Amino acid sequence: MPRRPQPTARQVRLGAELRKLREAAGLKAREAAALLGADSVQMSQIESGIAGVSETRVRRLAAHYSCTDEELIGALVTMATDRTSGWWEEYRDHLPTPFLDLPELEHHASYRWDVDFLHVPGLLQTADYARGLFTFVNPEFPESDVERWVEHRMKRRIIIERADPVPYEAVIHEAALRIRVGDRAAARAQLCRILELSEVDQVVVRVIPFELDGFGGAGSAMVYAGGPVPQLDTVVRDSPNGPVFVDAAAQLSRYRTLFRRVEAVSLEPERSRDFIHRLTKEL
Structure with a gap:
């Protein structure tokens, strides 16, 4: 996915939550990146909200992180795939x-x-x-x-x-x-x-x-x-x-x-x- 020059707080939060799951699993960023066929730079961009992440990748990472909280995983998927463009965008x-x-x-x-x-x-x-x-x-x-x-x-x-x-x-x-x-x-x-x-x-x-x-x-x-x-x-x-x-x-x-x-x-x-x-x- 293309890089975002200025991610929103919601996008940054998604990346931060994925990083928390990775750290809880005891994996380094490069190890998680390898699971996605990516490199550590791309993983860093995902975890900082600069780059988006697909539903498939969110679920793949959650599985490798041994996360079994389906409600949390579903919420993260929604954050990753939601394309809502609300009224606030007119003030950007x-x-x-x-x-x-x-x-x-x-x-x-x-x-x-x-x-x-x-x-x-x-x-x-x-x-x-x-x-x-x-x-x-x-x-x-x-x-x-x-x-x-x-x-x-x-x-x-x-x-x-x-x-x-x-x-x-x-x-x-x-x-x-x-x-x-x-x-x-x-x-x-x-x-x-x-x-x-x-x-x-x-x-x-x-x-x-x-x-x-x-x-x-x-x-x-x-x-x-x-x-x-x-x-x-x-x-x-x-x-x-x-x-x-x-x-x-x-x-x-x-x-x-x-x-x-x-x-x-x-x-x-x-x-x-x-x-x-x-x-x-x-x-």
Whole structure:
């Protein structure tokens, strides 16, 4: 297959998972390459996502690696053969690659969890709220660029609005709900939008109030995207240069535990709706 000048995060993840299976089998790259009639350079390109790999080769490698997890193998085959060209591709010449990898990850997710303490999660934001964020953080952006970023963020909501929505749970700290990114009217509209979405099937919103005692989890903000099998889950963390994708097994386990702990201390969905409704009355 032809080399890719800039592989997507999904393509890189496929290669990384194949490398993990090879290393678990105790094989060197050149030994695995020989199984495919290839050389070590080609194997390196496959494992880095620079070169694609066919279903036949994925299954052949899995067999030689003594991998018997059929669900995992099937998921890797899907990653290798899926040719989905989603709506995010229209932004390829306008936004950095990590911001295109994010909606692709969301598109394929089996579920999605958000934990946020300072901002309303992106999937719940109104256009005015998103515009306020982008304008403040990037004051040098011309209006046309800001609107492109806002449009991109609004389109990402499709995963909870489509006919087969991704099950979604957001845990939001009271601080994020009270910080006024825009004016009073925009803040009220944002809270009303959260209330509206919290009534939708497959969407759960929970609130962590300021008054909670003994809460030390404010550093656990995350986006957690469930894969077709747990080994293919992904955590997304913010960084100054854009989203960072985390997929090491030990880290995934840690973030799953963190989410459950944060979820456990948050208000139940009905109480959370009542809490947000009270905040709207203050505006």
